[in-house]
Amino acid sequence: ECPNESFKLEGIEWEFKIFFDELRNWTNAKKKCEAEFMSTAHPSDKVAVKLRKHLLESCGYVPVWLNARSDGTKFVWQDTKTEIHRNDDLWLIGDPTSIIDHSWHYLDRRISIHYCLNLEVFFDSWSVRPRHVYASRLCAHHFYTLCEVCPEGFFSIQGSQHQCFKLWNDERRSWKQAQSKCVDENSVLAAPADDVVVALRQHIVVEYG
Incomplete structure (x- = not known):
């Protein structure tokens, strides 16, 4: 069943929440997560594969925005400022410089600052492309919003960029x-x-x- 509330993947500490209320561009998806005291999802590569499988099996066609965008030369996670692998089978067409337009034409072009990272939940069958999870999409396109929820006992501060905090007030420490x-x-x-x-x-x- 497609989750309407927060959900967890087996063996993964983080919770996720997907919003179906409206389709958003990348910037507005980020704002929505922050308004809910969450952050746009930043799964590890391993978790991204599991996450895509879960969404395909539960929801079908639900492409969602992830936390990264292009800086003009590479894709960078916005919370950690780390680069995403360029040439890897995790990319839908092999690397982030290959872009898909709305007619499903493959366009090879230089990465521009107008492209953001999409979790490619497009195919009905998990067996079709099991590891092709990332795709370059225009940030202005509208997709579903996927946020990360802090683990139980932790809290987040609006604008804290994917940081979850927990206060241990059991004793004073150096x-x-x-x-x-x-x-x-x-x-x-x-x-x-x-x-x-x-x-x-x-x-x-x-x-x-």
Whole structure:
């Protein structure tokens, strides 16, 4: 059954939520996720394959936006600023420089800043293209919105770009002890951007006093 609420994939800690209320361009999909205190999905390659399989089997044709877009020469995840593999069988047509237009013509062209990353949930059968998950699409095109939900016990701050936070208020710790605690919990010590710190502080004051 196609999920209308948040859902999890087996063996994956993160939850996802897909919005069917309207089709959005890449920018508006990003804004929708942030307005819901989530972020546009940034799955690992392995998770992207599982995610595509799940959506194909549950929903059929539901292409969705992912967190990355082109900077003019390469595709970059917007939260981590890391590049996506260029020549890989994960791309629908082999690499991100090959673009599909609405007539399904393959157009080889230089990557421009107007292209964003699409999770290619196009085919009815999983057996057709099991690993072809990524495709270059014009950011202005309209697709469904897929957001990532913080794991249970974590929270997100609007505009924090895919960061989930958890406050351990069981005891006071030194910086080194706090770092060790985060590592023990399979996390890392928070490193919010300057513009997120104020909102993060306000959230902690309101929620924890």
